[in-house]
Amino acid sequence: MTPIKECLINKSTKINPIWLMRQAGRYLPEFREIRKSNPDFIKLCLNHTLAQEITLQPIKRFGFDAAIIFSDILMIPYGIGQNVEFKKNLGPTLGNIELKKLFNVSKNEFTENLSPIYKLLTNLKNCKEIENRDLIGFVGAPWTLLVYMINKISPKNGLQEDFFKDEILINEVLNLLDKFIKIHIENQINAGATIIQIFDSWAGLIQNDFDRFLYYPTLSLVNHVKKLGVPVICFPRGISDYSKFTKIVKPSMINIDYNVDPQKLIKSLDIPIQGGLDPKILLSNKENLKKQIKKYLEIFRDHPYVFNLGHGILPETEIDMVYELVEIVRNYK
Ligand code: CP3
Numbered sequence: 001m002t003p004i005k006e007c008l009i010n011k012s013t014k015i016n017p018i019w020l021m022r023q024a025g026r027y028l029p030e031f032r033e034i035r036k037s038n039p040d041f042i043k044l045c046l047n048h049t050l051a052q053e054i055t056l057q058p059i060k061r062f063g064f065d066a067a068i069i070f071s072d073i074l075m076i077p078y079g080i081g082q083n084v085e086f087k088k089n090l091g092p093t094l095g096n097i098e099l100k101k102l103f104n105v106s107k108n109e110f111t112e113n114l115s116p117i118y119k120l121l122t123n124l125k126n127c128k129e130i131e132n133r134d135l136i137g138f139v140g141a142p143w144t145l146l147v148y149m150i151n152k153i154s155p156k157n158g159l160q161e162d163f164f165k166d167e168i169l170i171n172e173v174l175n176l177l178d179k180f181i182k183i184h185i186e187n188q189i190n191a192g193a194t195i196i197q198i199f200d201s202w203a204g205l206i207q208n209d210f211d212r213f214l215y216y217p218t219l220s221l222v223n224h225v226k227k228l229g230v231p232v233i234c235f236p237r238g239i240s241d242y243s244k245f246t247k248i249v250k251p252s253m254i255n256i257d258y259n260v261d262p263q264k265l266i267k268s269l270d271i272p273i274q275g276g277l278d279p280k281i282l283l284s285n286k287e288n289l290k291k292q293i294k295k296y297l298e299i300f301r302d303h304p305y306v307f308n309l310g311h312g313i314l315p316e317t318e319i320d321m322v323y324e325l326v327e328i329v330r331n332y333k
Pocket of ligand 1: 201
């Protein structure tokens, strides 16, 4: 059994399981090298040979306990026919929504559009590097995908003023997302994903209607994954009440962000926990890194815990600090 699966069924693990969000990405020189000659990010995600190489890069270097496929949450809007582009220094930019067109996309067409992702999983499943490791497939949560689809650019400076203006559009897009996210989950599991993680990176922007935007849409996906017999990890970044979320949504494991006080949280949660460490700590120094890592490992000493970060690893992270992090986590007893 893999270390993460042991953790999920509440067994004590021989080693402290570890993987990092965005481990297959820009902090790796070998990724940047591939990226240089592949300026179209979507095309790169759909190149299963290169995507496989990128997925395995962090495994070969650091021996993490899980490989997360090199892909993107925005492959779903792409798969249903919304234009998605990644412009340098601007982040993702999405095209206008033509609801009629999106509603006409069939399950087969969507699956065909994203078929290299499923091929990637099928091929990875048979790689020797994946032996005794989990293969994580993922999706964006409905809210975060809704945000990108309607806002059309990253909401890091807030949502567009008229974001909530068109109620009908919002409801239609949420329905569409529930359908296609489930298809994408099912296809990834059929192709070999052993765990699904749901990224709700912008959950912290929700101010009202938590049932409509956060709890019920996520619960619907979590139930779907569980029905397919695979564990599901939720990452509702930035919400104020992880305990309430966990009670309603009941994921197999919850990934916490770096604003969560782990000491407080542990008292109110009885499911396995993942993550927490602020990725900025990796930009400081080794002494501080050790201190901060130990804080998490000590608090979670008697709780099923997978070491990870409280958000994706930053592109400016030095490789040396990642080696150090892995060593500290692996040697901690
Ligand atoms: O975790 C992994 O290593 C697997 C691959 C992965 C990527 N994106 C690759 C990627 C995963 C799991 C994601 C998820 C994702 N994508 C999220 C949720 C997690 C989070 O970080 O909050 C979100 C919000 C996105 C949308 C997205 N894709 C953004 C905001 C960006 C950054 C754009 C920018 O220019 O800063 C991306 C691009 C992206 N996705 C890169 C990678 C490696 C960088 C591409 C590059 O410019 O080289």
